[in-house]
Amino acid sequence: RTVYVNGEYLPETEAKVSIFDRGFLMADGVYEVTSVLGGKLIDFGGHAARLERSLTELDMGCPVTMDELLAIHRELVKLNDIDEGMIYLQITRGAPGDRDFVFPDPETTKPTIVLFTQNKPGMANTPAAKVGLKVISIEDIRWGRRDIKTVQLLYPSMGKMMAKKAGADDAWLVEDGSVTEGTSNNAYIVKGGKIITRNLTKDILHGITRAAVLRFAREAQMEVEERPFTIEEAQAADEAFVTSASAFVMPVVEIDGAKIGTGTPGPVAVRLREIYLEESLKTAI
Numbered sequence: 507r508t509v510y511v512n513g514e515y516l517p518e519t520e521a522k523v524s525i526f527d528r529g530f531l532m533a534d535g536v537y538e539v540t541s542v543l544g545g546k547l548i549d550f551g552g553h554a555a556r557l558e559r560s561l562t563e564l565d566m567g568c569p570v571t572m573d574e575l576l577a578i579h580r581e582l583v584k585l586n587d588i589d590e591g592m593i594y595l596q597i598t599r600g601a602p603g604d605r606d607f608v609f610p611d612p613e614t615t616k617p618t619i620v621l622f623t624q625n626k627p628g629m630a631n632t633p634a635a636k637v638g639l640k641v642i643s644i645e646d647i648r649w650g651r652r653d654i655k656t657v658q659l660l661y662p663s664m665g666k667m668m669a670k671k672a673g674a675d676d677a678w679l680v681e682d683g684s685v686t687e688g689t690s691n692n693a694y695i696v697k698g699g700k701i702i703t704r705n706l707t708k709d710i711l712h713g714i715t716r717a718a719v720l721r722f723a724r725e726a727q728m729e730v731e732e733r734p735f736t737i738e739e740a741q742a743a744d745e746a747f748v749t750s751a752s753a754f755v756m757p758v759v760e761i762d763g764a765k766i767g768t769g770t771p772g773p774v775a776v777r778l779r780e781i782y783l784e785e786s787l788k789t790a791i
């Protein structure tokens with residue numbers, strides 16, 4: 507694989523970052539994952555805009571312009587011959603010459619930027635979408651700024667491991683009795699044809715796929731309600747699903763051992779997946 511690090515395209519084995527990098531020592535960094543379909547970037551504009559917001563919220567500079575960022579994404583797709591897959595982008599506050607809690611002077615310590623591709627042939631047609639996911643619920647003990655896409659992913663990672671140990675595919679996070687989101691996706695239920703998903707606050711990541719899916723749903727005259735819901739309400743719903751850049755729209759068929767609806771992917775989730783894959787390709791660049 508050819509990767510990008512601080513202005514250079516290099517074989518992955520030659521790419522290097524300092525041991526003092528604050529991303530490594532303190533999870534002081536942000537990231538984005540953009541999917542590639544047919545060799546094109548899905549929703550690049552949305553991911554670029556959220557990246558700028560994450561950086562601003564953390565008072566961190568951006569080492570490249572958004573035009574340069576697009577060019578780097580495209581170059582990596584070309585160099586690695588990606589038809590279907592993902593591009594991971596990470597920007598950290600950089601590597602001062604020592605470990606210190608205080609932010610380094612931005613004049614002398616430049617942010618570190620790294621991008622790499624993940625080749626996933628057949629991703630859009632994954633058999634998992636026909637089976638659906640089993641999820642468990644776990645307590646949401648993450649920090650209070652989940653709207654910033656930081657690389658601080660230890661708890662989501664532990665959540666996935668708890669799910670795996672329980673024989674499930676993923677975990678939904680619950681705070682004060684209601685579902686915030688999945689470990690790496692936004693969570694939805696469908697009841698009486700209405701799509702219900704948590705409203706946007708600092709409690710959840712403002713998913714780029716979420717925004718697109720809700721827009722497509724409204725355009726298709728589907729009813730959408732943005733509000734918190736409980737695990738009990740989800741278990742009694744007709745359908746459930748999650749969205750993310752890498753999973754698109756993925757049906758959920760079981761929550762904490764209880765089957766949702768018929769225990770198979772529901773018609774709304776299946777249709778939204780089709781609409782999303784079709785519509786997002788139209789604006790792919």
Ligand code: PLP
Binds near residue numbers: 691711712749
């Ligand atoms: N929520 C969390 C916690 C995530 O990590 C992600 C994606 O990684 C999402 C939601 C979905 O966001 P997006 O649709 O922008 O990929």
